[in-house]
Amino acid sequence: MGLLDTWTRGEHTADGTTHPTYRKGSGPGVIVIHEIPGLTPQVIGFAEEVVAAGYTVVLPHLFGEPEAPMNPLTVAKSMTQVCVSREFTLLATGQTAPVAGWLRSLARELHAELGGPGVGALGMCFTGGFALAMMVDPAVVAPVLAQPSAPFAVSPGRSRDLNLSPADLTTVKERAAAGCEVLGLRYRKDPAVGRRFETLTRELGDAFIRVELEGRGHSTVTLHRQQVAVDRVLDFFRTNLH
Template identity: 55%
Template sequence: MSDADDVLDGWERSEFASAGITHDVYRRGTGPAVVVIHEIPGITPKVTTFANEVVERGFTVVMPDLVGTPGKELSNTYAAASMVKVCVAREFATLAMNQTSPVIAWLRALARSVHAEVGGPGVGAVGMCFSGGFALGMMVDEIMLAPVLSQPSMPFAIGKARGADLNLSPDDEAAVIQRAADGCQVLGLRFAGDKLVGDRFATLRQKLGDAFIAVELPSSSRADHSVLTEQRDDRSVERVLDFFVEKLQTEPAPS
């Protein structure tokens, strides 16, 4: 049995193509749709553990496989190899400022497709690390009701300006600001000492005002980064799950 067969037991794999981009997608559950977008290096066991918890709270979860080997454990070598792939792939705007990563158009199409199938008031999404800001870009669509940004780290914070940039084009940023003004809340999570996040939380507060809900955790070491997975904070995981329930469920999830 492969790593993916073991870790992703019960998940259905399919392929989704849109906007000139094709990726495998893993799906499980019932109820409103939530897109769980993995961090570097890929869909690790701890990412899948979190995604299973979202399923258990009454959601249809789709996990895109953007880079890496699904089910493979984190290691320094594996993370470095995935980082290289992210840096060279044209679908990720890793350094460019004031630019929406092309993969976000693909993610928006994926969310619309699953929502059309499963229904509900809208969809949710959570991005982590390099994908941390992707849910913000997906907020351009009105069906995005529960965007979660966990340690958003793109464009990579090389210099103060990049560290404050939201990885959005001017038009997409304006649409996101308007949606926030109309009442769509954004949940953000980070360790306070995480340098990879830069000053993005300050930018989010400035542009989104009270619509931005910040969860900032004390750092116990310089390695603290992955709030929902590798350096998991259980209370933050519950906060994310509750946010999805609050925004997306119109009736109690099945027991």
């Protein structure tokens, strides 16, 4: 039996782009955006924890092979997909990834169906900043950035960049000033995150909640999962989605 067999497969289309989705649970909506290489067993396992906590979870499938493990081969295959796709930005600064528009549309649809104050969104690693970009839409009221790592931190400027256009950053700052908090998680010595947490603190002030784990791990809620990180995410959703 596959890990996704108990999930309902669907799809979402926006602006001419269609991606598969997997859905499970009941309660307020949460969109969990997978990391590279895709919907790995660890990503699905984390999503199951969110379902068990009382949420309707939607897993967009943006790239990779569902249920494939994380290893050098699957990472290389996913990176090939990401590099040739126009939906993603790997190195550009001051830009919002085009896929953010599709994700915002998914959030609006989920919120319209489920009601309540809004939906949660969690991105991780390469997709970490996507949750922040989704915050531009009022439907997203609980954005979580797990080790945001794009654009790749290969230079000081890129390591500070939030993967947002200036206009989107302005909207995010306005929403934060109006009370929408942003949760960020990282390992303190993770080089992939660069100096983004410092940028987030400077731009969002007290609205940015930092959870920093000791060590040089990377995937805070999946491969290098720590219960304290998962608990902080669930507490954040409980506070903002109920």
